Amino acid sequence: MKLAVEISDASDLPPKDNAATCNAFVEVDFDGQKQRTATRPADRSPQWNETLLFDVRDDPDPGRLPSIPAVEVSVLHDRRLSDHNAVRPSAFLGRVRLTGDSFAPSPDEAVLQRYPLEKRGLFSRVSGDIALRLYLLDGRDRADGAAAAAAAANSSSAAPTMMNNVDQDQRRADPAAASTDPERVVRNAFPAAPSEAARTPAAESMGKSSHEPRVFRSIPASSSEPRRATLHAMAAPPPPPGQTVVMPRPAGPPPAQPPGSAYGLVETRPPLPAKMGPRSSAAKIASTYDMVEPMTYLYVTVVKARDLPTMDITGSLDPYVEVKLGNFKGVTRHLEKNSNPVWRQTFAFSGAHLQSSQLEVIVKDKDVLRDDFVGRVVFDMSDIPSRLPPDSPLAPQWYRLADAHGNKMQHGGHHGYGEIMLAVWLGTQADEAFPEAWHSDAHSLSQEGLTNTRSKVYYSPKLIYLKLSVIAAQDLIPAEKGRPLAATIAKIQMGNQIRRTRPQSGTANPIWSEEFMFVASEPFEDPLVVTVEERVAAGRDEPIGRLIIPVNSPYVPRNDLAKSVPSKWFSLSRGMTMEEAAADVTSSIKNRESSKTFASKIHLKMSLETAYHVLDESTHYSSDLQPAAKKLRKSAIGILEVGILSARGLGGNKNPYCVAKYGSKWVRTRTLLFTAAPQWNEQYTWEVFDLSTVITVAVFDNANLHHGHGHEPSKDQRIGKVRVRLATLETDRVYTHYYPLMALTPSGLKKTGELHLAVRFTCTAWANMLAQYGRPLLPKMHYTNPISVLQLDYLRFQAMQMVATRLGRAEPPLRREVVEYMLDVDSHMFSLRRSKSNFYRITSLFSGAVAVGRWFDGICKWKNPLTTILVHVLFLILVCYPELILPTVFLYLFMIGVWNYRRRPRKPPHMDTVLSHAELAHPDELDEEFDTFPTSKPSDVVRMRYDRLRSVAGRVQTVVGDLAMQGERAQSLLSWRDPRATAIFITLSLVVAIVLYVTPFQVVAVVAGLYLLRHPRFRSKQPSVPFNFYKRLPAKGDMLL
Secondary structure, eight states: OEEEEEEEEEESOOOOTTSSOOOEEEEEEETTEEEEOOOBTTOSSOEEEEEEEEEOSSOOOGGGGGGSOOEEEEEEEEGGGTOTTOSSSEEEEEEEEEOGGGSBSSGGGOOOEEEEOBOSSTTOOOOOEEEEEEEEEOHHHHHHHHHHHHHHHHTTOSSOOOHHHHHHHHHHHOHHHHHTOOEEEEOOSSOOOOOTTTOOHHHHHHTTOTTSOOOOOOOOOOSSSOOOSSTTOOOSOOOOTTSOEEEEOOSSSOOOOOTTGGGOOEEOOOOOHHHHOTTSGGGGSOGGGTTSOOOOEEEEEEEEEESOOOOSTTSOOOEEEEEEETTEEEEOOOOTTOSSOEEEEEEEEEGGGOOOSEEEEEEEEOOSSOOEEEEEEEEEGGGOOBOOTTSOOOOOEEEEOBOTTSOOBOTTSSOBOOEEEEEEEEEOTTSTTTTTSEEGGGTTSOHHHHHTTSOEEEEOOEEEEEEEEEEEEESOOOSSTTSOOOEEEEEEEETTEEEEOOOBOSOSSOEEEEEEEEEEEESOOSOEEEEEEEEEETTEEEEEEEEEEOSSTTTSOBOSSOOOOOOEEEEOBOSOOHHHHHHHTTSOHHHHHHHOOOOOEEEEEEEEETTSOOOOSOGGGOSOOOOSSGGGOOOOOEEEEEEEEEEEOOOSSBOEEEEEEETTEEEEOOOOOSBSSOEEEEEEEEEESOSSOEEEEEEEEOOOSSOOTTSOOOOOEEEEEEEEEGGGSOBTOOEEEEEEEEEEETTEEEEEEEEEEEEEEEESOHHHHHHGGGSOSSOTHHHHSOOOHHHHHHHHHHHHHHHHHHHTTSSSOOOHHHHHHHHTGGGGSOOHHHHHHHHHHHHHHTHHHHHHHHHHHHHHTTSSHHHHHHHHHHHHHHHHOGGGHHHHHHHHHHHHHHHHHTTOOSSOOOOOTTTTTOTTOOHHHHHHHTOOSSOOSOHHHHHHHHHHHHHHHHHHHHHHHHHHHHHHHHHTTSSOSSHHHHHHHHHHHHHHHHHHHHSOHHHHHHHHHHHHTOOGGGOOSSOOHHHHHHHTSOOSGGGOO
């Protein structure tokens, strides 16, 4: 008699060893016999599909199955795959203990069942379940299994050959059949020794020598027996122990993946020095580069040359240098008529391109028809030294040039070929020469194109709010004499920002008393221009006075401490155009005031409000919350390190580069040419001042590598974006994941690739970090003198435009489309998809309250009598001892938090396609979301979308009306709109007040609680009296037109 244990799969296993996954295998113990399955690495829902056979020593009676010893199935985590020096080779994940009455008497009666994993001890951390199928095999079943195994052996070959060789021949004969083969071969990791009675002749021939390979036998599915409706059902009898089991996959199309399953994070284990520890040789690299994989580069610095011979008849020399390594070469610029040129250029050859044993540095003379050879220097790759920071830079040396045959002297022996100063070494991407080097994959680009490929660090301009109060004006004179003064307005302009006051008519001394805010950036380039205009006609304003104020001290004072700033009267200049006003800024203020005799004045109050933080991002995922004044900023609480490792699946040959932004610091990696799987391995560091911030990393396709000076620059294409919130990261843990890159287009959601990042947050001030959770998110100026929401949106848009303009003037420029994508400039536009997403977010917030309500309803209806009785007891205890109410509530919250600790997220959050309602969005909704503003669609499309919006708004209007009706009914209780209802209510209120005064509160609470929790036998299916009374109260819905 044999016991067969089929192990199908497990799900939701707990993670182990500070990782987000586990290396699971199953060990089965039956009557002193132990066998185990293969290990499934890095999988919390592994699938084994293996069958283990055990000997039943005493053949039991089918009616006495409980007499068979119990089977213990343990799920374990293999630590040796992640740590070869682990003290304990395995860790406990859960177990299932099954007695003999759980075994099926035959394979036909066995059913695949899922068993929840149990704890081994009090402190065991267990979750998940396992799918098992257990049944007994008698002698007939074993004979059938042996015959099937012998038939399979005889049909393969006369000699004992491997079954996989036959499978390979079949695949070569029919590749299509091999690719669609529905069976998988799974091997038993610990085969049991077969008994003598069960050994077949084929098995005996295989067992003669322990060195002979095992024959893997395929058990075909029988067509005569019905197939059981289980996930991994087998119609054939199981084979002898130690043989391969073939599990047929279920027929039919594969099950559809749930939404969002293709856009999840993938945890990785790259060989980073920060994760490998001190045992690795890579950990010896400088600590500033321990978050990336070391990449080898050959650096060649061409400094200068001297005493180069002339090659032309004219006696001139136009030298340049060609650095050649195999099929890759780099060329310096040529210098005209210079025998002692200076280049100072560095070339970098990737380790993947080091395929030659020699490095050649050749000096040539630029010519019209054919460049002349001047001389060369050859280096053996095995003799090139290595250098790692923090070593000092390698000192360049002079090398004598030789001809093509190695001769260093010209014919005659009196003159050489000159000398060249070079520095050649092997380094990594941590070398100081890496950012400015000409890389081997970009040597064919022009100088401008090469500039656009280099990695750079940018800083956003320092932004400050400028507050201007236009109070009044005095002695205004019309633009034309003899005409009464029309309505006057004050127009304020600073750069592209223009604001206007409300018109004041009929007076030469108007009073506006309006306050405006502008965004200014240091250094202040645009002056503040205040113009008083007369509205002569509709759409026609005539200037009657102008004031130009430079935006710097002492003209505009700084207000660092939120103090009151005194106002001033300024004289207005008359008859100046905007061009004259802009030119007049550079002139002296004293000379300008003395040359103007116009007497009109304007009353202003101005200040640079540096106590505010200028928002240039959305507040939901901002990366900086510090005030503009440096002396008001807090000290850093930690360091954020990000390693931009690689990307994959970008599709086609692209020129990808990454841009990361946190705070005011922007970083841009170098552009890799013509690849869909770039390897950057660049690391960057930021100071962290607040944990409630987000870092944004985006990938772009560089479209400006082959454009010269006379061409219009193209827009870099978006590939995808990733956001990581720092508050969700554990301290000192290195997160390495593939983040999905997604592009939402009018045609739908598309996965454009995956970005490989390594992220680590290191805390340097624990006390300050914990104290921040009690401080306001923004500087206190935002709360003492708040800015209105409409004005804040306007200022945010202006700040975004200012940052994009300033970064676009860098070299290489960080283009406007890149900055706008990083800052989400168009996030404020209407989107029906976002509206649905926010609606579902709100409904999910109430799901907890709804679940509690359902639970309480079940308690009141006695669906579970034991639970209801326990609630009664708890309620009576709390009524008798009310001082226990608050401790019980907070203890319950504590227990919930401790219970949820084991389910805490192990991966940083990323963009959720299900939460964003992106996969299920209608194409017309996406087309509307990406429409321009104002719209550019035909009138019939706009009409259709307007009708749809009216329909949605009508439903929202109905819901808002119902909420207002409930509130109005509550107000009508005491408003005497219904005199009889109000009289009844106040009479009952008086009676209740007397009863509550006379009766102890504990008695009232017990009576009310027991009435609320009464048995369904004492309940009526009709609505309660208070509910009926409230529904009859009048509302104001009948008063609406």
